[in-house]
Amino acid sequence: MTLRALLIGAQTFGLSGVHSDVQLMEQVLHGRGFEDIRTRVDDGACYHAIIESLDALARDTGPQDGVVLYYSGHGSLQDRPDAAEQARARRSPYLHYLVPTDLSDTTRGDFRGLLVEELTAAVRGLTAITPNVTVVLDCCHAGGAVRDPQTAVRSVSQDVPPDAALARADRLFATELSAPDPSVVRLTACQRHERAYEAPSLRRPGKRHGLFTEELAHLLDATREHPVPWAVLMAQVQDQVAQRMPQRPDLGGPHSARLPFSTTTTAHARQLPLLWRGHRLVVPGGAVLGLAKDDVVALTAPGEAPDEAPRAEVTAVLGADAELEPPPESPEPDVRAVLVRTHVRKHIALDGDGPLVDALRPALSRSAGLAEAGPVDRPFATVRTRDSSVVVTDRAGFAFRAPVPDDPSYLEHLLSLLEELARGERLRALPDGVGEARLDAEVEAVFERLSHGRPPQRLRSGDRLTEGDQYRVQVVNHSPYPLFLWLLDVGLSGRTALVTHDEPSGCLLQAAGRAGDVWNSGWVDIYWPQDVPYDGPRPETLTVLAADRAADLSSLATPGWLAQRGSVPACLERVAGEILTGTRDARPALADGFRYKVLRCDTEVEPRPPGDDTKDGGLGT
Incomplete structure (x- = not known):
């Protein structure tokens, strides 16, 4: 068995972090045991080079191999001129494509965008060979956008003739990428009508990355020694990305319980590994996976339902590990942790000191839904103390409401505002039912x-x-x-x-x-x-x-x-x-x-x- 990957980076129309994305994914996949990694950037990411690379990957793939297709760049979604007719025929009313480096060379008879129908056909060709296929797309699926929160939104909808694109899509008669072969694990940076972003890296000074790629790569690397299912990993990716920008990564395919880059599935999609370290029972890397103090897990044996399993509470987070309260009897070696209850905290930064902030700190530590931001947390709001007053500002520095006096008697008012704002933030990030x-x-x-x-x-x-x-x-x-x-x-x-x-x-x-x-x-x-x-x-x-x-x-x-x-x-x-x-x-x-x-x-x-x-x-x- 060989683990193979095709990494495509099309750095076009103002993007500057695509090549860094490809380099980062290459490093992470090497650490995950991939032996055959093919990177395609610049001229290698033009339309015909991408098609040739997909064909070559299919020729070289064997029945037991694992395959990853990764793309970083622009995506475009435009209404077809015949959208109404297509909708009546139960076909996509959109012209939906990825943007190779030579899109601008499109002519009326030669469209240089990579239609999702073409990508779907290529993926189905791979799944006819092996069931272990993962598709990762870090691109916009809306009608053209830049992945850069520090500049104005830019469109990639260039003035290119659509004739050849429409003819090619009609010839393929394939469904959209949102419904590919059911055995494919699909990881996307955002939903179809949303935008994806890139920004300066939080972990690699001087680099820029797609927000989705950076968080996905970080968690894949952090869970390398103790793999967790895609559902567990992607839940944390979604939370981390949503705290930075209005962008919701998505996990598609029926195999959310699969371990990454394999066909192995867990008995429960939310299983977490357990280890004994001395006299401590810990979930290794639990902090990276979103566990926090006072969260509750069920200790499940193979085939046991979480509702019937004993409970354990997270008593501390030590480094990256979540320490559990040891149960009365030591669990068996193959027992795993399944999340039962977690406090989904929204982080608040505190800027300045004063009587009101001094009263707020212990109140945040007791809150189920709010927490003071640490060095690596991304706050959605900041409580600022200035000139004997306190004001709550958003990520851009704008005040949510007028300032209040720096007086502890305003604590309940301040907490009520923060909880109201946090509810709105949670609704902004509400995912589909699972x-x-x-x-x-x-x-x-x-x-x-x-x-x-x-x-x-x-x-x-x-x-x-x-x-x-x-x-x-x-x-x-x-x-x-x-x-x-x-x-x-x-x-x-x-x-x-x-x-x-x-x-x-x-x-x-x-x-x-x-x-x-x-x-x-x-x-x-x-x-x-x-x-x-x-x-x-x-x-x-x-x-x-x-x-x-x-x-x-x-x-x-x-x-x-x-x-x-x-x-x-x-x-x-x-x-x-x-x-x-x-x-x-x-x-x-x-x-x-x-x-x-x-x-x-x-x-x-x-x-x-x-x-x-x-x-x-x-x-x-």
């Missing part, structure tokens, strides 16, 4: 914006709105059964609003082909709340939650969830709990649980230009 909570339904959300004097335009993640603009969402059900949906908005103030508050139990979306299979929100106003300082831009996240049944979700936008638990489905209790309190219960979803998926658009709102007299009104979040 396991039995996963909604396997084809549903599409189209976001649009309306600016003064302009016709409606498509609104994509990364776009910027202006105060006074309006947005609307159209949701289309392509599945054969009815669904329910909710529209939530985490506004520029950090508050969460249930836009569909008039139907808190969900708006009915009929099955495809029936009247009512399309839902439209109508136009929703964006305005600047009076208690938010007038500067920006500030993030605004629009979230559509689609599910297979009705449920009253009004509590997701209010702090009163704990008093209303009885109205929330058992499986959704864990979702609401994670958003509202920061506590995630990782027990398996109930068979009759709430199945859901998330469709999201991350935007920014900036103040209206001077002299614009647009009237106030609307959502005001």
Whole structure:
């Protein structure tokens, strides 16, 4: 058996961290035992060179080999001219492709983009040889974007003739990359309509990396001696990336319980290794995997359900290891830890000292959902003490609210604000349901914006709105059964609003082909709340939650969830709990649980230009 990898880096249109991504992945895969690693950058990442490299990889791969396909660069997603006709035929309405280094050489008869249909066909050719195939894509899947949070968003949608691309896609008759061969493990930097970013490295001074590549490589390296399933590793990657930018990596394929780069699966997708070190029971690398003090794990033997296993609490984090409270009897050697409850903390940085911050520190240490940021944590908010006052600022340095006096009597007010902001942050990062909570339904959300004097335009993640603009969402059900949906908005103030508050139990979306299979929100106003300082831009996240049944979700936008638990489905209790309190219960979803998926658009709102007299009104979040 040979482990082989093809690493493609197309550094185009302003990107500067792609070559570093390829070098980093090459190092990590060498450490993971890969013997045949083929890197393709510059001219080696042009369209025809990529096709030749994929063909050569297939020729050299044997039935027992493991294969990784990795791509770093730009991705593009554009509406086809015949989008409506394609949708009626149950085919993709998008022209979706990766961007080789020679895309600009496209002519009307020669398209130089790598269509996802072509990549899918290449992957299926590999899975016909070996079941051990992993695809890793660190690129934008929206309509062109740069992976650089320090510059303006740039589009890779060059003025290239689409004729040859459309003809090539029609010839292939393949499904999109979102539904490739079921045996493929797919790791993507973001969801299809979202953007991916690159930034200066946190661990390699002077280097730039894709956020996704850097976190994935770090965790693959940290778990090299004690491998954990993809589901465990990717959950931490998702959390770390989301703390830096509005970007949600995704894990696809049915084998989330697989160990990386193998066909070996664990008995439970959330299993963690256990070791005895002296008289201490530890989860090696547990801190890297997200464990923290007071988290609870079940000590499961092979074939044992986590609900029936004894519990152990994390008593300390020593270096990278999580130390557990030893159980009354020593566990057997093959026992593993399964996460049962973890406090999903959002980190707060403290800048300056004073009476209010001195009172805040011990309060944060007792909080289930908040924690003071350490040297390597990425805070979503900073509490700053200046001139006898305290203010909470966001990642860009803008104040969430007006300053308050540096007086301990304002502690409850400050904690309430931080917890409210943390709830919004958790909703911004809410992933799709997993396991039995996963909604396997084809549903599409189209976001649009309306600016003064302009016709409606498509609104994509990364776009910027202006105060006074309006947005609307159209949701289309392509599945054969009815669904329910909710529209939530985490506004520029950090508050969460249930836009569909008039139907808190969900708006009915009929099955495809029936009247009512399309839902439209109508136009929703964006305005600047009076208690938010007038500067920006500030993030605004629009979230559509689609599910297979009705449920009253009004509590997701209010702090009163704990008093209303009885109205929330058992499986959704864990979702609401994670958003509202920061506590995630990782027990398996109930068979009759709430199945859901998330469709999201991350935007920014900036103040209206001077002299614009647009009237106030609307959502005001």
